[in-house]
Amino acid sequence: MYLYCIILFIFKIVVEHTQLRILIQPVEKFRFRYKSEMSGNYSTLLGEREKTNYKKQVPTIQLVNCPFKIAVIRCTLVTADEENRFPHAHHLVRKNGNTDTDDPHDIEVSSENNFIAKFYNMGIIHTAKKHVRDEIVRRKRIELLGEKEKVQFGNATISTREDIQIKLEAERIQMRMNLNTVALCFQGFFYGENNVLHPFTEKVYSHPINNLKSALTGDLKICRIDKQSCSCEGNEEVFLLVEKVGKKNIKVKLYEIDNSDNIIWEAEGRFTELDVHHQYAIVFKTPPYKDTNITSPKEVFIRLERPTDGEVSNSVMFVYKPLDKNLNRKRPRLASTCETVESIETDLMENSSLENYSPMNETFVNLDNDISSLTGELKELLNDDHYCNSEDFKTYFSDLSTLESEKNFANDILQKVLRTLRDTALTDNSKATIIVMTRNILLKTTQFGDTALHFSLRHKEYKISKCIVSILSFDPLLSKIVNIQNSSGMTPLHLAVLRNQSDIVKALLNIGADPNLCDEAGATSLHNAVIARASGCIDQLLRSSKNVNLEAHTESGWTALHLAAQVGSLLAVHVLIKAGADVNSIDKLCGCTALHIAVDANHKHIVDYLLTTTKIDLNKKNFGGNTALQSAVAKRGKCAEDLIKIFNKYGADPKIRNNNIDRNDEEENMSRLSAEILIDISDSVIDIESSDSDDDFPESDESSCDLAQNDQKLMQLSCGRGCEYSVDEKLDSGCDMVPGDNSFARSNSVVINHSDAEEHPTNRATTIPISQKSMSSTRPWEDKLTDDHVHRIKDILERTGGWERLAQHTNHGSLVRLYRKTSSPCSALFTKIRLQQPDITLQNVKNLLTDVQEFEAVSALEKQ
DNA sequence: CCTCCATTCCC
DNA sequence: CGGGAATGGAG
Numbered sequence: 014m015y016l017y018c019i020i021l022f023i024f025k026i027v028v029e030h031t032q033l034r035i036l037i038q039p040v041e042k043f044r045f046r047y048k049s050e051m052s053g054n055y056s057t058l059l060g061e062r063e064k065t066n067y068k069k070q071v072p073t074i075q076l077v078n079c080p081f082k083i084a085v086i087r088c089t090l091v092t093a094d095e096e097n098r099f100p101h102a103h104h105l106v107r108k109n110g111n112t113d114t115d116d117p118h119d120i121e122v123s124s125e126n127n128f129i130a131k132f133y134n135m136g137i138i139h140t141a142k143k144h145v146r147d148e149i150v151r152r153k154r155i156e157l158l159g160e161k162e163k164v165q166f167g168n169a170t171i172s173t174r175e176d177i178q179i180k181l182e183a184e185r186i187q188m189r190m191n192l193n194t195v196a197l198c199f200q201g202f203f204y205g206e207n208n209v210l211h212p213f214t215e216k217v218y219s220h221p222i223n224n225l226k227s228a229l230t231g232d233l234k235i236c237r238i239d240k241q242s243c244s245c246e247g248n249e250e251v252f253l254l255v256e257k258v259g260k261k262n263i264k265v266k267l268y269e270i271d272n273s274d275n276i277i278w279e280a281e282g283r284f285t286e287l288d289v290h291h292q293y294a295i296v297f298k299t300p301p302y303k304d305t306n307i308t309s310p311k312e313v314f315i316r317l318e319r320p321t322d323g324e325v326s327n328s329v330m331f332v333y334k335p336l337d338k339n340l341n342r343k344r345p346r347l348a349s350t351c352e353t354v355e356s357i358e359t360d361l362m363e364n365s366s367l368e369n370y371s372p373m374n375e376t377f378v379n380l381d382n383d384i385s386s387l388t389g390e391l392k393e394l395l396n397d398d399h400y401c402n403s404e405d406f407k408t409y410f411s412d413l414s415t416l417e418s419e420k421n422f423a424n425d426i427l428q429k430v431l432r433t434l435r436d437t438a439l440t441d442n443s444k445a446t447i448i449v450m451t452r453n454i455l456l457k458t459t460q461f462g463d464t465a466l467h468f469s470l471r472h473k474e475y476k477i478s479k480c481i482v483s484i485l486s487f488d489p490l491l492s493k494i495v496n497i498q499n500s501s502g503m504t505p506l507h508l509a510v511l512r513n514q515s516d517i518v519k520a521l522l523n524i525g526a527d528p529n530l531c532d533e534a535g536a537t538s539l540h541n542a543v544i545a546r547a548s549g550c551i552d553q554l555l556r557s558s559k560n561v562n563l564e565a566h567t568e569s570g571w572t573a574l575h576l577a578a579q580v581g582s583l584l585a586v587h588v589l590i591k592a593g594a595d596v597n598s599i600d601k602l603c604g605c606t607a608l609h610i611a612v613d614a615n616h617k618h619i620v621d622y623l624l625t626t627t628k629i630d631l632n633k634k635n636f637g638g639n640t641a642l643q644s645a646v647a648k649r650g651k652c653a654e655d656l657i658k659i660f661n662k663y664g665a666d667p668k669i670r671n672n673n674i675d676r677n678d679e680e681e682n683m684s685r686l687s688a689e690i691l692i693d694i695s696d697s698v699i700d701i702e703s704s705d706s707d708d709d710f711p712e713s714d715e716s717s718c719d720l721a722q723n724d725q726k727l728m729q730l731s732c733g734r735g736c737e738y739s740v741d742e743k744l745d746s747g748c749d750m751v752p753g754d755n756s757f758a759r760s761n762s763v764v765i766n767h768s769d770a771e772e773h774p775t776n777r778a779t780t781i782p783i784s785q786k787s788m789s790s791t792r793p794w795e796d797k798l799t800d801d802h803v804h805r806i807k808d809i810l811e812r813t814g815g816w817e818r819l820a821q822h823t824n825h826g827s828l829v830r831l832y833r834k835t836s837s838p839c840s841a842l843f844t845k846i847r848l849q850q851p852d853i854t855l856q857n858v859k860n861l862l863t864d865v866q867e868f869e870a871v872s873a874l875e876k877q
Numbered sequence: 878c879c880t881c882c883a884t885t886c887c888c
Numbered sequence: 889c890g891g892g893a894a895t896g897g898a899g
Contacts, residue, residue, distance in 0.1 A: 044889085044890080047884075047885055047886075048885095049885065049886060049887090050885080050886075050887090054889075055889075056889055056890080139884085139885090141884070141885080142883080142884075142897095192883095225890095226883095226884095227883080228882080228883085229883095257882095259882085260881095291881085291882090292881090292882070
């Protein structure tokens with residue numbers, strides 16, 4: 014008894030000064046294992062890692078101000094409920110050599126280890142529900158015995174009464190015990206007499222440890238999402254694949270944050286318990302965004318939230334897109350320059366004086382001689398009031414139908430009349446009559462809203478078009494005709510660029526044509542010029558004094574640059590960017606940059622150009638969450654791999670995740686994985702190419718498929734709904750519209766081509782014409798290819814494998830296998846080429862290299 | 878008797 | 889050691 018008093022006394026003093034401090038908490042999530050899972054090695058309970066320190070830790074406790082030389086820190090498993098701590102039914106085991114021991118776990122501390130105890134190799138054994146009661150009883154008994162031991166040294170027993178009490182209590186506890194959350198309990202002990210341990214500190218508890226495997230406490234995670242955007246009106250279904258969730262205990266939250274991470278808007282995804290599929294998927298409907306009148310896409314986030322413990326998942330990006338009508342409203346469909354027949358007629362009526370009628374300063378159109386020659390017959394005809402008022406005359410012009418027979422007839426008359434008119438006007442002969450008549454004729458429209466100017470352009474009657482433009486230039490009031498839109502919204506300028514008539518385009522711009530008017534599909538003349546590959550017209554539009562809107566979006570949300578990337582026109586891409594088009598602008602529909610579009614359309618030369626010479630953000634994600642590189646990877650097949658090579662050259666970041674969120678959270682692993690995939694793919698390219706039989710020209714399959722795709726897109730973009738002309742008709746227009754044509758890629762320096770008659774190869778099915786073309790353009794003043802040149806490019810071509818494609822391209826495919834065995838296949842190839850073509854020039858080789866997309870080698874040759 | 882899912886077992 | 893299939897109890 015005396016001893017016990019001393020112990021109590023010491024205990025009091027010590028407790029006031031001694032402190033048990035948790036230096037390293039255990040991890041918050043840990044997999045509890047069942048007994049059957051504990052054979053052999055098992056995962057051990059680690060300590061929480063610091064953010065800055067990635068070293069593995071274990072739960073660590075320090076005894077501060079310990080009055081004893083040696084003390085013991087004991088660790089046991091308890092419930093996590095702070096209000097109601099008692100021993101947990103689960104076991105805390107600790108591996109000791111080959112045997113596992115149950116808790117309590119004691120670690121001796123002294124000045125030697127700075128009174129620090131590290132609890133290594135602990136595991137939590139999940140007690141099956143059916144055994145929980147028994148387990149609690151066992152623990153209670155031990156606890157009770159321990160209490161009694163303090164008083165009745167050595168011979169403590171438990172009475173039947175106490176035993177029943179314990180069992181009842183255990184029954185109660187069993188019902189409430191949370192089997193998915195535990196906590197560690199630490200307490201300091203000292204050695205008393207006979208090495209009996211006596212507690213001398215308060216109990217200290219760790220924070221809760223949750224069962225990683227349970228849906229109630231496990232990690233919340235969005236693994237995958239089927240779409241990244243929806244309309245701002247919401248109510249669209251989104252499929253989420255998630256880590257194990259409980260359907261009664263999960264929410265989908267959409268939220269928006271400002272620059273300082275404050276949540277400025279949030280709403281819940283709508284779903285029922287039936288929409289949670291087997292704990293691993295949720296289908297929810299998006300809530301509407303706070304504002305359905307947005308005009309630009311809004312980035313928000315989605316995450317899971319668990320109401321019971323407030324746990325949240327990772328967040329994934331999501332985009333609310335503006336409504337189509339808001340996109341359209343933003344762009345004024347009818348600019349102020351837009352004219353209608355009625356408004357011009359009103360103008361003319363109000364201002365019937367002819368004083369303004371005078372030739373403008375410049376003559377814009379060189380009329381052909383035969384047009385300017387007058388026939389007296391016609392002159393008389395036109396001066397005859399009677400004839401001008403006749404029904405015949407009216408019939409000719411009141412309905413300029415597209416019917417073939419009438420077309421020719423109407424054209425014929427129109428042409429004659431216009432000739433006469435023009436010359437009469439020039440000679441100031443019966444001016445008033447002529448002018449009034451002219452105006453009447455030129456303001457007539459067909460059932461499709463075409464004026465005579467539209468009509469002549471549509472039917473390739475360019476002489477008439479020029480004639481009309483010439484006449485318009487004399488008449489300021491009438492010149493407004495140039496901005497009349499037909500029933501599909503096209504101005505004469507739209508038609509002129511589709512027809513690739515650059516001089517007419519120039520003249521139209523000079524007399525006041527507005528290049529920014531949109532047709533029904535939202536296309537400006539610039540869009541049309543790009544679609545039509547009318548380089549001369551693009552040039553005229555860009556250099557005109559008019560402020561051409563480079564960033565105008567079509568109805569489908571594309572800018573001219575996007576279209577240029579889509580059709581694969583390097584020249585158009587180049588001049589647009591040079592004129593100041595924003596390389597990083599995104600299309601309104603999918604959030605794609607020109608780079609994404611070029612990748613999708615498989616235009617390697619565009620991709621290469623964009624990466625080499627522009628400041629395009631190559632890691633930009635579209636609304637689908639993919640970078641251009643990821644789009645390239647997703648393409649699979651041969652075409653993808655060449656693209657990937659180009660990206661590799663320019664250091665695209667394979668680390669950037671797309672939206673298929675990897676289950677593994679560690680960035681490092683992810684990036685390593687992507688990089689490996691990339692390398693894998695690149696390797697396999699080489700494999701495929703090298704095992705290819707030599708007689709096949711690569712790519713021919715894909716290009717045909719690409720062509721089809723282009724056509725479809727073109728159709729959509731250039732024609733739109735309700736357009737009365739077929740694409741064929743549009744294509745059949747004498748302008749250079751060969752989808753997929755990569756002839757621009759072959760010129761290694763980009764020069765604006767002013768000629769209307771652009772060369773356009775109709776197909777690229779064979780290599781021979783191309784290489785012959787490249788080779789035959791030898792000019793005496795050009796540099797000859799030298800050994801030095803070959804030396805400069807051989808390493809590059811051997812590294813990229815480009816020499817093999819060059820071999821194919823120059824009809825030396827059959828030698829690839831042979832050359833591959835040589836020390837420098839590229840040198841061997843060039844020896845062969847120079848043997849066949851002794852006069853081959855540097856420029857020839859550059860062209861050939863451009864043909865096979867070896868831009869790096871081309872630039873190596875350009876360095877002096 | 879069915880579905881769901883916590884538990885248990887297996888690789 | 890982490891993923892996942894099988895089982896069987898509960899509702």
